[in-house]
Amino acid sequence: MRQSAVYEQPRARVMTRVKRVLLFALLWWLLTEGRAEAWGMGAVLVVAAALLSVSLAPPVAWSLPGALRFVPYFIWRSLVGGVDVARRALSPARPLQPAVIEYPLRLALPRSRLFMAGVISLLPGTLCTEIVDDKLWVHLLDRRGDFQRDLGILEQKVAGLFRDENRPEEG
Template sequence: MALFGAFCLRTAGLYLVWWVMTEGDSSGLGFGAVIVVLVGLLSCKLYSPSGYALHPLATLRFAGFFMLRSVVAGVDVGRRLLSPSVPVNPGYLTVTTSLPAGGPRWLLANTLSLMPGTLSVRLQGASLELHCLDLDQPIDADVRSAERKIAGVFGLRPAGAGETTP
Protein backbone atom coordinates (compact mmCIF):
# COMPACT_ATOMS: atom_id res chain seq x y z
CA MET A 1 0.00 0.00 0.00
CA ALA A 2 2.87 2.35 0.89
CA LEU A 3 4.46 1.41 -2.41
CA PHE A 4 1.31 2.33 -4.31
CA GLY A 5 1.06 5.64 -2.47
CA ALA A 6 4.67 6.47 -3.28
CA PHE A 7 4.09 5.50 -6.91
CA CYS A 8 1.07 7.79 -7.20
CA LEU A 9 2.90 10.68 -5.54
CA ARG A 10 6.00 10.32 -7.72
CA THR A 11 3.96 9.94 -10.90
CA ALA A 12 1.94 13.04 -10.06
CA GLY A 13 5.14 14.98 -9.34
CA LEU A 14 6.74 13.81 -12.56
CA TYR A 15 3.64 14.73 -14.54
CA LEU A 16 3.80 18.22 -13.08
CA VAL A 17 7.44 18.45 -14.19
CA TRP A 18 6.44 17.22 -17.65
CA TRP A 19 3.73 19.85 -17.85
CA VAL A 20 6.21 22.53 -16.78
CA MET A 21 8.89 21.38 -19.22
CA THR A 22 6.49 21.40 -22.18
CA GLU A 23 5.25 24.82 -20.98
CA GLY A 24 1.68 23.57 -20.71
CA ASP A 25 1.49 22.42 -24.34
CA SER A 26 -1.65 20.28 -24.54
CA SER A 27 -0.46 18.21 -27.54
CA GLY A 28 2.21 16.52 -25.43
CA LEU A 29 0.06 15.65 -22.41
CA GLY A 30 -1.13 12.21 -23.64
CA PHE A 31 2.37 11.09 -24.56
CA GLY A 32 3.66 12.49 -21.28
CA ALA A 33 1.12 10.48 -19.26
CA VAL A 34 2.48 7.21 -20.67
CA ILE A 35 6.12 8.19 -20.11
CA VAL A 36 5.44 9.44 -16.60
CA VAL A 37 3.79 6.16 -15.53
CA LEU A 38 6.74 4.17 -16.90
CA VAL A 39 9.27 6.42 -15.17
CA GLY A 40 7.23 6.25 -11.95
CA LEU A 41 7.36 2.44 -12.05
CA LEU A 42 11.09 2.49 -12.74
CA SER A 43 11.74 4.96 -9.94
CA CYS A 44 9.84 2.79 -7.42
CA LYS A 45 11.85 -0.22 -8.59
CA LEU A 46 15.19 1.59 -8.30
CA TYR A 47 14.51 3.67 -5.17
CA SER A 48 12.08 2.01 -2.84
CA PRO A 49 9.96 4.40 -0.75
CA SER A 50 11.83 5.80 2.25
CA GLY A 51 8.84 6.00 4.57
CA TYR A 52 9.31 9.74 5.13
CA ALA A 53 6.47 12.07 4.33
CA LEU A 54 7.24 15.69 3.49
CA HIS A 55 5.29 18.15 5.60
CA PRO A 56 4.03 20.94 3.34
CA LEU A 57 4.04 23.74 5.90
CA ALA A 58 7.49 22.84 7.24
CA THR A 59 8.75 22.54 3.65
CA LEU A 60 7.57 26.08 2.91
CA ARG A 61 9.24 27.29 6.09
CA PHE A 62 12.42 25.51 5.03
CA ALA A 63 12.23 27.18 1.59
CA GLY A 64 11.97 30.59 3.22
CA PHE A 65 14.86 29.82 5.58
CA PHE A 66 16.90 28.54 2.64
CA MET A 67 16.38 31.64 0.51
CA LEU A 68 17.16 33.99 3.38
CA ARG A 69 20.35 32.11 4.22
CA SER A 70 21.30 31.99 0.52
CA VAL A 71 21.26 35.76 0.41
CA VAL A 72 23.32 35.91 3.62
CA ALA A 73 25.77 33.38 2.13
CA GLY A 74 26.20 35.27 -1.14
CA VAL A 75 26.61 38.64 0.55
CA ASP A 76 29.05 37.15 3.08
CA VAL A 77 31.31 35.68 0.39
CA GLY A 78 31.01 38.82 -1.71
CA ARG A 79 31.97 41.04 1.23
CA ARG A 80 35.06 38.95 1.95
CA LEU A 81 36.07 38.97 -1.69
CA LEU A 82 35.66 42.69 -2.17
CA SER A 83 37.49 43.76 0.98
CA PRO A 84 41.16 44.44 0.25
CA SER A 85 42.59 41.95 2.77
CA VAL A 86 40.32 38.95 1.87
CA PRO A 87 39.54 38.06 5.51
CA VAL A 88 39.20 34.28 5.67
CA ASN A 89 40.18 31.74 8.28
CA PRO A 90 39.55 28.43 6.52
CA GLY A 91 39.66 25.03 8.17
CA TYR A 92 37.89 21.72 8.64
CA LEU A 93 35.25 20.97 11.22
CA THR A 94 33.48 17.66 11.85
CA VAL A 95 29.90 17.77 13.10
CA THR A 96 27.78 14.84 14.21
CA THR A 97 24.25 15.02 12.96
CA SER A 98 21.24 13.64 14.77
CA LEU A 99 19.33 13.19 11.50
CA PRO A 100 18.71 9.62 10.31
CA ALA A 101 20.53 8.22 7.28
CA GLY A 102 19.14 8.64 3.80
CA GLY A 103 17.16 11.63 2.56
CA PRO A 104 17.45 13.85 5.67
CA ARG A 105 21.25 13.56 5.91
CA TRP A 106 21.64 14.04 2.21
CA LEU A 107 19.49 17.16 2.30
CA LEU A 108 21.49 18.51 5.26
CA ALA A 109 24.82 17.99 3.45
CA ASN A 110 23.60 19.68 0.29
CA THR A 111 21.93 22.52 2.17
CA LEU A 112 25.06 23.21 4.19
CA SER A 113 27.06 23.45 0.97
CA LEU A 114 24.89 26.40 -0.03
CA MET A 115 24.71 28.02 3.41
CA PRO A 116 27.06 30.78 4.59
CA GLY A 117 30.60 29.67 5.36
CA THR A 118 30.18 25.91 5.12
CA LEU A 119 30.89 23.31 2.44
CA SER A 120 30.23 19.63 3.07
CA VAL A 121 33.28 17.56 2.27
CA ARG A 122 32.54 14.04 3.42
CA LEU A 123 29.54 12.29 4.88
CA GLN A 124 30.41 9.12 6.78
CA GLY A 125 27.64 7.65 8.85
CA ALA A 126 26.42 10.37 11.19
CA SER A 127 29.59 12.45 10.99
CA LEU A 128 29.75 15.17 8.43
CA GLU A 129 33.05 16.83 7.64
CA LEU A 130 32.69 20.50 6.73
CA HIS A 131 35.09 22.95 5.21
CA CYS A 132 34.55 26.36 6.74
CA LEU A 133 35.47 29.68 5.25
CA ASP A 134 35.79 31.31 8.66
CA LEU A 135 36.19 29.17 11.76
CA ASP A 136 35.42 32.18 13.98
CA GLN A 137 31.78 32.17 12.91
CA PRO A 138 29.16 30.30 14.98
CA ILE A 139 29.09 27.35 12.61
CA ASP A 140 27.69 24.89 15.11
CA ALA A 141 24.62 27.05 15.74
CA ASP A 142 24.04 27.38 11.98
CA VAL A 143 24.26 23.61 11.51
CA ARG A 144 21.82 23.00 14.35
CA SER A 145 19.26 25.44 13.00
CA ALA A 146 19.47 23.88 9.51
CA GLU A 147 19.15 20.48 11.15
CA ARG A 148 16.01 21.52 13.02
CA LYS A 149 14.40 22.87 9.85
CA ILE A 150 15.19 19.66 7.95
CA ALA A 151 13.85 17.52 10.78
CA GLY A 152 10.61 19.49 10.45
CA VAL A 153 10.44 18.90 6.69
CA PHE A 154 10.63 15.15 7.21
CA GLY A 155 8.34 15.25 10.24
CA LEU A 156 11.03 14.06 12.61
CA ARG A 157 11.18 14.85 16.27
CA PRO A 158 14.29 16.95 16.94
CA ALA A 159 16.73 14.71 18.79
CA GLY A 160 19.44 15.77 21.22
CA ALA A 161 22.16 17.90 19.71
CA GLY A 162 25.18 16.13 18.26
CA GLU A 163 28.71 17.15 18.99
CA THR A 164 31.22 19.20 17.06
CA THR A 165 34.92 18.43 16.87
CA PRO A 166 37.54 20.41 14.99
Protein backbone atom coordinates in the same frame (compact mmCIF):
# COMPACT_ATOMS: atom_id res chain seq x y z
CA MET B 1 4.03 9.63 0.35
CA ARG B 2 3.88 10.21 4.07
CA GLN B 3 2.73 6.76 5.08
CA SER B 4 5.79 4.80 4.06
CA ALA B 5 5.28 2.57 7.09
CA VAL B 6 1.90 1.39 5.78
CA TYR B 7 3.22 1.15 2.25
CA GLU B 8 2.03 -2.48 1.84
CA GLN B 9 -1.63 -1.60 2.22
CA PRO B 10 -3.37 -1.58 -1.17
CA ARG B 11 -4.91 1.84 -0.64
CA ALA B 12 -1.56 3.44 0.17
CA ARG B 13 -0.03 1.73 -2.86
CA VAL B 14 -2.65 3.19 -5.17
CA MET B 15 -2.19 6.62 -3.61
CA THR B 16 1.58 6.42 -4.12
CA ARG B 17 1.11 5.71 -7.82
CA VAL B 18 -1.48 8.46 -8.26
CA LYS B 19 0.85 10.96 -6.64
CA ARG B 20 3.72 9.88 -8.86
CA VAL B 21 1.59 10.21 -12.00
CA LEU B 22 0.60 13.74 -10.95
CA LEU B 23 4.23 14.61 -10.24
CA PHE B 24 5.40 13.38 -13.63
CA ALA B 25 2.50 15.09 -15.37
CA LEU B 26 3.65 18.34 -13.79
CA LEU B 27 7.20 17.69 -15.00
CA TRP B 28 5.97 16.98 -18.54
CA TRP B 29 3.91 20.16 -18.49
CA LEU B 30 7.02 22.12 -17.51
CA LEU B 31 9.29 20.40 -20.04
CA THR B 32 6.91 21.04 -22.95
CA GLU B 33 6.20 24.56 -21.66
CA GLY B 34 2.47 23.83 -21.66
CA ARG B 35 2.12 22.86 -25.33
CA ALA B 36 -1.20 21.09 -25.73
CA GLU B 37 -0.20 18.93 -28.73
CA ALA B 38 2.52 17.23 -26.69
CA TRP B 39 0.08 15.48 -24.37
CA GLY B 40 -0.65 12.53 -26.72
CA MET B 41 2.93 11.33 -26.37
CA GLY B 42 3.07 12.73 -22.87
CA ALA B 43 0.21 10.67 -21.43
CA VAL B 44 1.97 7.40 -22.32
CA LEU B 45 5.39 8.53 -21.11
CA VAL B 46 4.09 10.06 -17.88
CA VAL B 47 2.32 6.88 -16.81
CA ALA B 48 5.24 4.66 -17.83
CA ALA B 49 7.80 6.85 -16.03
CA ALA B 50 5.61 7.13 -12.93
CA LEU B 51 5.13 3.36 -12.61
CA LEU B 52 8.81 2.70 -13.25
CA SER B 53 9.85 5.34 -10.71
CA VAL B 54 7.89 3.69 -7.89
CA SER B 55 10.15 0.63 -8.04
CA LEU B 56 13.35 2.60 -8.77
CA ALA B 57 12.79 5.22 -6.07
CA PRO B 58 10.41 4.09 -3.33
CA PRO B 59 8.44 6.86 -1.63
CA VAL B 60 10.22 8.84 1.02
CA ALA B 61 8.61 10.14 4.19
CA TRP B 62 8.60 13.92 4.40
CA SER B 63 6.40 16.50 5.97
CA LEU B 64 4.71 19.46 4.33
CA PRO B 65 4.87 21.74 7.40
CA GLY B 66 8.55 20.81 7.72
CA ALA B 67 9.10 21.79 4.08
CA LEU B 68 7.22 25.05 4.56
CA ARG B 69 9.50 25.86 7.46
CA PHE B 70 12.64 24.75 5.64
CA VAL B 71 12.28 26.50 2.26
CA PRO B 72 12.14 30.16 3.38
CA TYR B 73 14.95 29.53 5.87
CA PHE B 74 17.04 27.91 3.14
CA ILE B 75 16.43 30.69 0.59
CA TRP B 76 17.23 33.42 3.09
CA ARG B 77 20.36 31.73 4.43
CA SER B 78 21.72 30.87 0.98
CA LEU B 79 21.20 34.49 -0.06
CA VAL B 80 23.13 35.60 3.02
CA GLY B 81 25.81 33.04 2.15
CA GLY B 82 26.10 34.37 -1.40
CA VAL B 83 26.37 37.97 -0.25
CA ASP B 84 28.94 37.02 2.38
CA VAL B 85 31.22 35.15 0.00
CA ALA B 86 30.78 37.76 -2.75
CA ARG B 87 31.86 40.48 -0.32
CA ARG B 88 34.99 38.53 0.55
CA ALA B 89 35.81 37.83 -3.09
CA LEU B 90 35.30 41.42 -4.21
CA SER B 91 37.04 43.23 -1.34
CA PRO B 92 40.71 44.04 -2.04
CA ALA B 93 41.82 42.77 1.37
CA ARG B 94 40.29 39.30 0.72
CA PRO B 95 39.36 38.67 4.38
CA LEU B 96 39.56 34.92 5.08
CA GLN B 97 40.23 32.96 8.24
CA PRO B 98 39.57 29.36 7.24
CA ALA B 99 39.34 26.52 9.74
CA VAL B 100 38.04 22.97 9.86
CA ILE B 101 35.64 21.88 12.60
CA GLU B 102 33.90 18.64 13.47
CA TYR B 103 30.17 18.63 13.93
CA PRO B 104 28.56 15.67 15.72
CA LEU B 105 25.44 14.64 13.80
CA ARG B 106 22.22 13.77 15.56
CA LEU B 107 20.31 12.87 12.40
CA ALA B 108 19.61 9.17 12.03
CA LEU B 109 18.44 8.61 8.44
CA PRO B 110 21.07 8.37 5.69
CA ARG B 111 19.06 10.56 3.33
CA SER B 112 18.68 13.40 5.81
CA ARG B 113 22.41 13.23 6.63
CA LEU B 114 23.32 13.42 2.95
CA PHE B 115 20.82 16.21 2.41
CA MET B 116 22.31 18.14 5.28
CA ALA B 117 25.86 17.63 3.98
CA GLY B 118 24.77 19.11 0.66
CA VAL B 119 22.79 22.02 2.05
CA ILE B 120 25.67 23.04 4.33
CA SER B 121 27.67 24.02 1.24
CA LEU B 122 25.08 26.64 0.31
CA LEU B 123 24.81 28.29 3.70
CA PRO B 124 27.07 31.14 4.81
CA GLY B 125 30.69 30.24 5.41
CA THR B 126 30.37 26.46 5.67
CA LEU B 127 31.36 23.57 3.40
CA CYS B 128 31.06 19.87 4.19
CA THR B 129 34.16 17.92 3.20
CA GLU B 130 33.60 14.49 4.71
CA ILE B 131 31.10 12.39 6.66
CA VAL B 132 32.90 10.08 9.08
CA ASP B 133 30.68 7.85 11.23
CA ASP B 134 28.59 10.34 13.20
CA LYS B 135 30.66 13.40 12.46
CA LEU B 136 30.62 15.97 9.71
CA TRP B 137 33.88 17.66 8.83
CA VAL B 138 33.01 21.24 8.03
CA HIS B 139 35.38 23.68 6.38
CA LEU B 140 34.79 27.27 7.52
CA LEU B 141 35.53 30.38 5.51
CA ASP B 142 35.85 32.42 8.67
CA ARG B 143 36.23 30.80 12.06
CA ARG B 144 34.59 33.70 13.90
CA GLY B 145 30.94 32.95 14.57
CA ASP B 146 28.91 30.34 16.40
CA PHE B 147 28.79 27.62 13.77
CA GLN B 148 27.84 24.82 16.18
CA ARG B 149 24.62 26.73 16.92
CA ASP B 150 23.89 27.57 13.26
CA LEU B 151 24.42 23.96 12.21
CA GLY B 152 22.17 22.85 15.09
CA ILE B 153 19.34 25.03 13.78
CA LEU B 154 19.83 23.66 10.27
CA GLU B 155 19.87 20.09 11.59
CA GLN B 156 16.57 20.66 13.36
CA LYS B 157 14.95 21.96 10.17
CA VAL B 158 16.29 19.02 8.14
CA ALA B 159 14.97 16.61 10.78
CA GLY B 160 11.58 18.29 10.52
CA LEU B 161 11.62 18.04 6.73
CA PHE B 162 12.38 14.31 6.60
CA ARG B 163 10.50 13.34 9.79
CA ASP B 164 13.74 12.00 11.13
CA GLU B 165 13.21 9.82 14.21
CA ASN B 166 16.25 11.05 16.05
CA ARG B 167 15.08 14.61 16.49
CA PRO B 168 17.30 16.87 18.51
CA GLU B 169 15.71 18.58 21.52
CA GLU B 170 14.15 21.97 21.01
CA GLY B 171 16.19 25.01 22.04
